[in-house]
Amino acid sequence: MAVAASYADDGRLSPLSTPSATRAVLEAHGIGTKYTLGQNFLVNDDVLKKIIALADVGSADRILEVGPGIGTLTIALLKHAAAVVAVERDPDLPAVLADTLYPWREKFALIEKDALDVTADDIASAMVELGADTGCPDRASSAANETARRAVSPSEDCLSESGCPASAPQGDLQQCLPNKLVSNLPYAVAATVVLDYFQQFPFLESATVMVQKEVADRMAAERGTKNYGAYTVKLGLYAEVAGRFAVGPGNFFPPPRVDSAVIRLNRRTPVTADGVPAAPAVIAAACLMADAAFANRRKTLANSCKTYFSGRGTFALPGGLGKEGAAGAPDDAAAALHFDGAAIAAQLPALLEAAGIDPKRRGETLDQQEFLTLGASLLAQA
Numbered sequence: 001m002a003v004a005a006s007y008a009d010d011g012r013l014s015p016l017s018t019p020s021a022t023r024a025v026l027e028a029h030g031i032g033t034k035y036t037l038g039q040n041f042l043v044n045d046d047v048l049k050k051i052i053a054l055a056d057v058g059s060a061d062r063i064l065e066v067g068p069g070i071g072t073l074t075i076a077l078l079k080h081a082a083a084v085v086a087v088e089r090d091p092d093l094p095a096v097l098a099d100t101l102y103p104w105r106e107k108f109a110l111i112e113k114d115a116l117d118v119t120a121d122d123i124a125s126a127m128v129e130l131g132a133d134t135g136c137p138d139r140a141s142s143a144a145n146e147t148a149r150r151a152v153s154p155s156e157d158c159l160s161e162s163g164c165p166a167s168a169p170q171g172d173l174q175q176c177l178p179n180k181l182v183s184n185l186p187y188a189v190a191a192t193v194v195l196d197y198f199q200q201f202p203f204l205e206s207a208t209v210m211v212q213k214e215v216a217d218r219m220a221a222e223r224g225t226k227n228y229g230a231y232t233v234k235l236g237l238y239a240e241v242a243g244r245f246a247v248g249p250g251n252f253f254p255p256p257r258v259d260s261a262v263i264r265l266n267r268r269t270p271v272t273a274d275g276v277p278a279a280p281a282v283i284a285a286a287c288l289m290a291d292a293a294f295a296n297r298r299k300t301l302a303n304s305c306k307t308y309f310s311g312r313g314t315f316a317l318p319g320g321l322g323k324e325g326a327a328g329a330p331d332d333a334a335a336a337l338h339f340d341g342a343a344i345a346a347q348l349p350a351l352l353e354a355a356g357i358d359p360k361r362r363g364e365t366l367d368q369q370e371f372l373t374l375g376a377s378l379l380a381q382a
């Protein structure tokens with residue numbers, strides 16, 4: 001812990017938030033920054049403070065961080081939160097993090113993986129490993145481990161009404177799993193990570209993430225604008241924008257070639273036209289209709305969807321059952337619904353009519369609610 005031993009109590013949120021401290025860590029470990037992994041490390045303590053404030057990180061929060069790098073933002077998070085679980089794919093960085101995060105090692109766990117391959121099981125295991133101080137069941141308890149595993153991965157028998165575990169383990173686990181994603185994301189995968197994590201990890205209540213400015217613009221785009229597309233619609237079915245601020249290239253080492261923004265998204269539960277929370281299957285179907293509607297954004301809804309579905313063959317839609325009627329992660333793969341693209345293409349006029357949507361409209365004129373209605377119509381036709 002050569003680096004951690006030299007931390008001065010100088011009022012900084014993170015002792016690594018300067019170019020010289022960052023260089024010193026890299027030199028101490030004989031490594032450089034990797035452009036291919038989007039390694040632009042934060043070197044401005046004020047930006048860290050603004051991230052912590054926007055994410056509203058407090059002592060009860062359990063944080064999921066993607067791409068901790070050398071631990072600059074991680075230290076700021078660890079000073080405020082109950083625990084941090086981070087996901088990092090650079091094999092050179094675990095040793096660095098063991099050094100820089102040494103004073104907080106009891107409440108930090110690392111998942112050494114590509115962020116796009118991380119499962120809820122990986123996260124549950126990491127949290128259980130952290131133990132009782134973080135609000136999780138003790139790391140020595142194999143029963144607790146089993147509770148966590150079952151609660152995030154419903155077993156086969158959970159697909160029958162009688163076989164589902166009682167809601168209590170879910171509640172226990174909810175108090176243990178990360179409730180906030182806070183990250184300076186690798187820009188190459190940032191948009192995918194945010195949408196995937198809202199879709200796959202229902203325990204995440206919010207995401208406060210540094211992304212390329214253009215990605216933040218797509219996340220926050222208003223209907224009818226050029227940035228409004230399938231991604232905006234899909235993300236909007238899971239989350240709503242709760243704040244953002246701009247960050248220039250000079251706040252990173254090395255400076256990226258693009259402007260950045262930190263954006264906060266809060267999970268939302270969309271409600272169907274009947275006023276009930278949309279089931280996962282309806283949300284998944286609405287996402288599919290968004291992809292179809294924007295497949296060719298200059299075409300009418302009817303034509304864009306027809307081209308999209310005609311070329312798709314048969315496919316499965318995740319998130320089948322939705323039997324609790326609530327929004328959440330897609331259900332088990334066994335619950336997937338199967339569709340034939342050509343059959344949907346043929347049914348499109350009826351589908352659009354049932355949804356009460358003019359087939360001559362273009363995708364960019366539809367709001368999230370209308371996509372939900374289209375998703376429900378698609379399921380009704382299945």
Ligand SMILES: C[S@@+](CC[C@H](N)C(=O)[O-])C[C@H]1O[C@@H](n2cnc3c(N)ncnc32)[C@H](O)[C@@H]1O
Pocket residue numbers: 037038039040041042066067068069070071072073074087088089090113114115116183184185186187189
């Ligand atoms: C922009 S840097 C952020 C570093 C640090 N959090 C900070 O703010 O200084 C992005 C980090 O994500 C890591 N990374 C890149 N691609 C990744 C992936 N697919 N999965 C997990 N981590 C990844 C990089 O190695 C790097 O540590």
